[in-house]
Amino acid sequence: MEKNDWEKLIDSLIKQGILHSPKVIKAMRAVPRTKFLPKDAQPYSAVDTPLPIGFGQTISAPHMVSIMNEALELEVGMKVLEVGSGSGWHAATIAEIVAPREIPRSEYGHVYTVEIVQDLAELARKNIRNAGYSDRVTIYCGDGSKGYPEKSPYERILVTAAAPNMPSPLIEQLKPNGIMLIPVGSVSLFQNLIKVVKEPDGKVKHENLGGVAFVPLTGEYGHQF
Numbered sequence: 001m002e003k004n005d006w007e008k009l010i011d012s013l014i015k016q017g018i019l020h021s022p023k024v025i026k027a028m029r030a031v032p033r034t035k036f037l038p039k040d041a042q043p044y045s046a047v048d049t050p051l052p053i054g055f056g057q058t059i060s061a062p063h064m065v066s067i068m069n070e071a072l073e074l075e076v077g078m079k080v081l082e083v084g085s086g087s088g089w090h091a092a093t094i095a096e097i098v099a100p101r102e103i104p105r106s107e108y109g110h111v112y113t114v115e116i117v118q119d120l121a122e123l124a125r126k127n128i129r130n131a132g133y134s135d136r137v138t139i140y141c142g143d144g145s146k147g148y149p150e151k152s153p154y155e156r157i158l159v160t161a162a163a164p165n166m167p168s169p170l171i172e173q174l175k176p177n178g179i180m181l182i183p184v185g186s187v188s189l190f191q192n193l194i195k196v197v198k199e200p201d202g203k204v205k206h207e208n209l210g211g212v213a214f215v216p217l218t219g220e221y222g223h224q225f
């Protein structure tokens with residue numbers, strides 16, 4: 001049977017070495033971007049580029065979500081915080097890994113995701129509901145640059161907008177042995193994706209995963225305009 005465009009894109013990400021772990025591949029296959037895109041962008045769902053979702057914001061490119069989901073070293077049962085819900089798509093791909101349908105509900109992990117733009121928080125909620133992830137993803141509207149202390153600590157944190165510096169509340173809300181991914185850099189798109197590992201004694205190690213181009217993180221620990 002002829003493969004659809006989404007399956008072809010996943011095959012290409014595997015061929016490029018961007019996707020390699022079976023659980024991340026399975027999750028990326030299970031959640032095509034289409035359901036999370038506005039109607040006029042849906043024909044481009046499988047084009048490997050960020051796409052507009054309204055309110056001046058974008059859904060990330062499939063290769064970037066793949067890179068982040070591989071680097072997060074996600075496991076079943078983990079509690080994850082995402083800063084920057086946007087369309088809700090990235091959160092849904094993570095839910096597929098930390099709370100797969102095949103396991104008992106009592107073993108589910110959970111994705112908490114914070115979006116600062118109220119209309120987008122509502123859009124993400126609607127998309128998450130329509131795609132069947134409401135029991136595994138919770139969306140809050142607020143300033144995620146301060147994290148979401150009410151549900152902390154988290155085993156994994158990902159920030160999907162670029163911060164000027166490492167926000168200290170996010171480090172505080174990361175569990176020992178936890179991993180955080182955050183783009184850090186200027187608003188003019190010169191940024192690096194930083195992997196932060198918090199060791200058991202609370203010390204943090206940083207690894208630069210390379211150059212990226214994200215929209216700016218706003219809010220208290222974000223870029224000030």
Ligand code: SAM
Nearest residue numbers: 059084086087089090115116144145217218219
């Ligand atoms: N993860 C998203 C998805 O799957 O569609 C894409 C995220 S988009 C590249 C970045 C998002 O971060 C935007 O929706 C933006 O409004 C949001 N954002 C920026 N600063 C924020 C903050 N301080 N707190 C929460 N969200 C923020």
